[in-house]
Amino acid sequence: MDERQKKLLKEIVEVYIKTVKPVGSKSLCKKFKCSSATIRNEMAVLENLGYIEKNHISSGRIPSEKGYKYYAEFLMKPKELTGEDVLKLQTIFDNKQLKLNDAITKCMDIISDITNYTSVVLGKNSKENLLQQVNIIPLDETRVVALVCTNKGIVENKQFVLPPNTPVNQIVKTSEMVNKMLVGTPIDEVAEKLEFEIKPVIMEKIEQYETVYNIFYDALHNFTKEANVHMSGQSKLFNQPEYNDTNEIRRLVSKFEDPELVKKIDSKDEDKLINIYIGDENDFDSNVTIVKSHYNINGEEGTIAVVGPKRMEYDKVVGLLKYINDNLSELDKENSDEWKRK
Secondary structure (H helix, E strand, O other): OOHHHHHHHHHHHHHHHHHOOOEOHHHHHHHHOOOHHHHHHHHHHHHHHOOEEEOOOOOOEEEOHHHHHHHHHHHOOOOOOOHHHHHHHHHHHHOOOOOHHHHHHHHHHHHHHHHOOEEEEEEOOOOOOEEEEEEEEEOOOOEEEEEEEEOOOOEEEEEEEOOOOOOHHHHHHHHHHHHHHHOOOEHHHHHHHHHHHHHHHHHHHOOOHHHHHHHHHHHHHHHHHOOEEEEEOHHHHOOOHHHOOHHHHHHHHHHHOOHHHHHHHHOOOOOOOEEEEEHHHOOOOOOOEEEEEEEEEOOEEEEEEEEEOOOOOHHHHHHHHHHHHHHHHHHHHHOHHHHHHO
């Protein structure tokens, strides 16, 4: 492409992102002060190259997936945040009472509100995490929730349906033993200690010890293997016109509800500070774009991501994630000792 064709593609992408309407030659003539014949010829070149395509209900053109990829890679510049958006996010970073994990998830909640896309935080369970507490919360006579917390603020819960005639009080009693013996243990050592140190004690003191042990094994073993996932704004994504088909909504909802699929958001190797995966470039779904970044602060690491349509406001999303990254870098340099103590 020559420079005029690049500028033309940039305009088509940005107008379509904003209006969700195919872009015709008439509006482009005014913008570029060219004849309609010149614009049509240039659009024909872009179409032949595969960067734009004809919309069936209009004579205008819309970006193709290839066009979005070229735009995001070569033509787009991160957008400056508005003062209002900066204030919302900076309020979170200025609140030193928040644990790092909470600060990141709150910022991503705000980004979901700003963009109307889905935000995802995938926090890895670092070896520096220590088991802080295991709580058993009875829901009724047949169901309990096991709540596992670390000193870094990572929290995970799992619901269990109890076999008939399993006394809830025995499970609560076991949680007291687990807390007494395992609190302060590095999270990657918890499952092994549960097997070799806690299980023999449970066998002596708890009836139906196999059932009780299995509950704690499932809760703690899975905790050490799985990433901590926080999502917000799933419903916001479905307000986008790309997803107005009921079957398409159901299909995407089922993917967001599948932990294994959500983890695939973090499955690509990162080659830049902020990485963009459009359509079939991502491992989650070919009908979305994923913009994501990795963080590693004081041993806490993970991925922050925004999931939206291929017709995404790339400049806005990249600008927001860049702001998050810049502030996390400042925290790492200036406040690492203070955050590490929390």
